Amino acid sequence: SxxxxxxxxxxxxxxxxxxxxxxxxxxxxxxxxxxxxxxxxxxxxxxxxxxxxxxxxxxxxxxxxxxxxxxxxxxxxxxxxxxxxxxxxxxxxxxxxxxxxxxxxxxxxxxxxxxxxxxxxGHTIRFFGTFRSVRRLVTEGVIGTPVSGSFDRTGATKPRRVDDDPRWSGHWREDARNSGGSVLEGFIHELDCTRCVFGTVAGVSADIAGNQEYDGYLSPQTVQGLVRFESGALVTARTG
Known part of the structure; x- marks a missing residue:
C-alpha cells in the first residue's frame, strides 16, 4: 500500500x-x-x-x-x-x-x-507480466471463456547428484521428504498459475518421470499433469 x-x-x-x-x-x-x-x-x-x-x-x-x-x-x-x-x-x-x-x-x-x-x-510467477496479461484477457472477457490450456515450463529442475556439488550435500531441498520434491518445489507454480486463469480446481492427475537417485532415495525431476477445473476446462501442465 x-x-x-x-x-x-x-x-x-x-x-x-x-x-x-x-x-x-x-x-x-x-x-x-x-x-x-x-x-x-x-x-x-x-x-x-x-x-x-x-x-x-x-x-x-x-x-x-x-x-x-x-x-x-x-x-x-x-x-x-x-x-x-x-x-x-x-x-x-x-x-x-x-x-x-x-x-x-x-x-x-x-x-x-x-x-x-x-x-x-509466495507464489511469485502469477505476478509475472505474461501471466497477468493472460488473466486480464480472461477476466475482462476479451478472449471468451477458456475451455482448455497448456502450461509448459522446462529447465526448472536439473539432474544433480549430491556428490557432484558439495554445496548441496545434505541440503534439505535435496530430500523430497523435507521439500516435497519437484511436485511441491516446482509443479506447484504451474498449479497456481493455472488457477489464476481458470479458477477453482476440481481434480488433478499427474505422474513423475526422470527420477535421479540421491543417497538411497529418488528425487523427482519431471512432473506432468492434467488439471480439471470446476468450469469444465482441462489444462495440461509440465515442469522439469
Missing part, C-alpha cells in the same frame, strides 16, 4: 532471504526491522544487508514492533512459524510451498483467521 508503512520481520536468513531483502528495498513504504535465524552469523550478515537488527531468539522477533513477518525457512518449519506469528498478531508472507500436508495448510489458515491476520504464500 502506498499509504501505509510496513515494518517487517525476516524469519530465516538463508539463500532466499537475499531475494526478499531486495524486494523490500524496492518498496519505499516498507523496511526490514529485524532478521532472525538460529545461525547467528547468517542472521548478522542478512541484518547488515537489510539495515536491520539481528536476533537468534524467535520470541524476540515476534515481540518486536513489526506488523508483517516474511518466512523463508525450510518447508517443514512453516506450520509452526506461521501459527506462532499469527498468535503474535503479525501478518504473514510465507515462502512456497505452504506446507507438506493439507492438514498443516488448514491449521495455518485457521490460525491466521482466528488471529485476524492476513496470510499470503
Amino acid at each position: 502506498g499509504h501505509m508503512e510496513h515494518r517487517i520481520g525476516l524469519i530465516g536468513c538463508g539463500g532466499i532471504a537475499g531475494t526478499w531483502i531486495k524486494a523490500v528495498d524496492a518498496q519505499p513504504d516498507s523496511r526490514i526491522e529485524v532478521a532472525f535465524d538460529l545461525d547467528e552469523e547468517a542472521a548478522r550478515e542478512r541484518a547488515q544487508e537489510a539495515g536491520a537488527r539481528a536476533v537468534t531468539d524467535l520470541d524476540e522477533l515476534l515481540g518486536a514492533d513489526v506488523d508483517v513477518v516474511v518466512i523463508g525457512t525450510p518447508t517443514p518449519s512453516h506450520p509452526e512459524l506461521v501459527i506462532r506469528a499469527a498468535a503474535a498478531g503479525k501478518h504473514v508472507l510465507c515462502e512456497k510451498p505452504m506446507a507438506l500436508t493439507l492438514k498443516e495448510c488448514q491449521a495455518m489458515i485457521d490460525a491466521c483467521k482466528t488471529a485476524g491476520v492476513q496470510l499470503a504464500i
Whole structure:
C-alpha cells in the first residue's frame, strides 16, 4: 500500500532471504526491522544487508514492533512459524510451498483467521507480466471463456547428484521428504498459475518421470499433469 508503512520481520536468513531483502528495498513504504535465524552469523550478515537488527531468539522477533513477518525457512518449519506469528498478531508472507500436508495448510489458515491476520504464500510467477496479461484477457472477457490450456515450463529442475556439488550435500531441498520434491518445489507454480486463469480446481492427475537417485532415495525431476477445473476446462501442465 502506498499509504501505509510496513515494518517487517525476516524469519530465516538463508539463500532466499537475499531475494526478499531486495524486494523490500524496492518498496519505499516498507523496511526490514529485524532478521532472525538460529545461525547467528547468517542472521548478522542478512541484518547488515537489510539495515536491520539481528536476533537468534524467535520470541524476540515476534515481540518486536513489526506488523508483517516474511518466512523463508525450510518447508517443514512453516506450520509452526506461521501459527506462532499469527498468535503474535503479525501478518504473514510465507515462502512456497505452504506446507507438506493439507492438514498443516488448514491449521495455518485457521490460525491466521482466528488471529485476524492476513496470510499470503509466495507464489511469485502469477505476478509475472505474461501471466497477468493472460488473466486480464480472461477476466475482462476479451478472449471468451477458456475451455482448455497448456502450461509448459522446462529447465526448472536439473539432474544433480549430491556428490557432484558439495554445496548441496545434505541440503534439505535435496530430500523430497523435507521439500516435497519437484511436485511441491516446482509443479506447484504451474498449479497456481493455472488457477489464476481458470479458477477453482476440481481434480488433478499427474505422474513423475526422470527420477535421479540421491543417497538411497529418488528425487523427482519431471512432473506432468492434467488439471480439471470446476468450469469444465482441462489444462495440461509440465515442469522439469
